[in-house]
Amino acid sequence: MGNLQNNQSERKSNKVPFARLFGPLMIGIFLCALSFFADRAVIEWVKMHDWKSLKEVAGFLSRWGDWPELMLFASIGLCPAWLGRSRVVCKTLLCMMIAATISGAAVNSVRLLSGRARPNNTQATQEWNGLWSSRGFLLFQNKYHSFPSGHTGAAFAFFGVPWFAERRYGWWALIAAIAIGWSRLYLNVHYLSDVMVGMLVGLVTAFFVWARLQSRIDRFLGDLRYF
Numbered sequence: 719m720g721n722l723q724n725n726q727s728e729r730k731s732n733k734v735p736f737a738r739l740f741g742p743l744m745i746g747i748f749l750c751a752l753s754f755f756a757d758r759a760v761i762e763w764v765k766m767h768d769w770k771s772l773k774e775v776a777g778f779l780s781r782w783g784d785w786p787e788l789m790l791f792a793s794i795g796l797c798p799a800w801l802g803r804s805r806v807v808c809k810t811l812l813c814m815m816i817a818a819t820i821s822g823a824a825v826n827s828v829r830l831l832s833g834r835a836r837p838n839n840t841q842a843t844q845e846w847n848g849l850w851s852s853r854g855f856l857l858f859q860n861k862y863h864s865f866p867s868g869h870t871g872a873a874f875a876f877f878g879v880p881w882f883a884e885r886r887y888g889w890w891a892l893i894a895a896i897a898i899g900w901s902r903l904y905l906n907v908h909y910l911s912d913v914m915v916g917m918l919v920g921l922v923t924a925f926f927v928w929a930r931l932q933s934r935i936d937r938f939l940g941d942l943r944y945f
Contacts, residue, residue, distance in 0.1 A: 776901035783898035821875035821923040834865035867916035874920025
């Protein structure tokens, strides 16, 4: 009886945040659509402001802001959190890892099939190619995997979780995600629309993972009788 009441209360509590998501989601989709019209302008701006020092910063952010590195950082963070029996931190880090993995898988599945040539791909004869072009099969050719941005999708899902978990203090995490998205633009490996769509997918994934899984992970950690 108690479990039934808990399940009903969870379903009721989830309806409200999902309803609140609709408006921001529509705004996000609209901004993503607009970003396609700004792609060329952003690429030209990047070319005009090509500074070596910023390129080094962007390279560092891209190197350490990819999915494997994010998983490494979260795993390192889990160790002291587990030893310190911090149930909240463990729950948040696990949700961050799950969200980044789901978002990364979704984004990478799309970009493998979209065949959009990267801005720095000088060999491409057209921007959108799908799986085939005059150069042959493109599934395993990274220069044709521009849309959406995998780094950005994983980063916004990863750092979006602490923002949804604690709006008052979690906003700082989004700064890291924004920096990673910027690095992909500044390195001229993605268009603005690639980054915007990756950002939207990442944030939506973070929202649903935190809304749906955080209570289950919390119960799982409680069942371990360690915390």
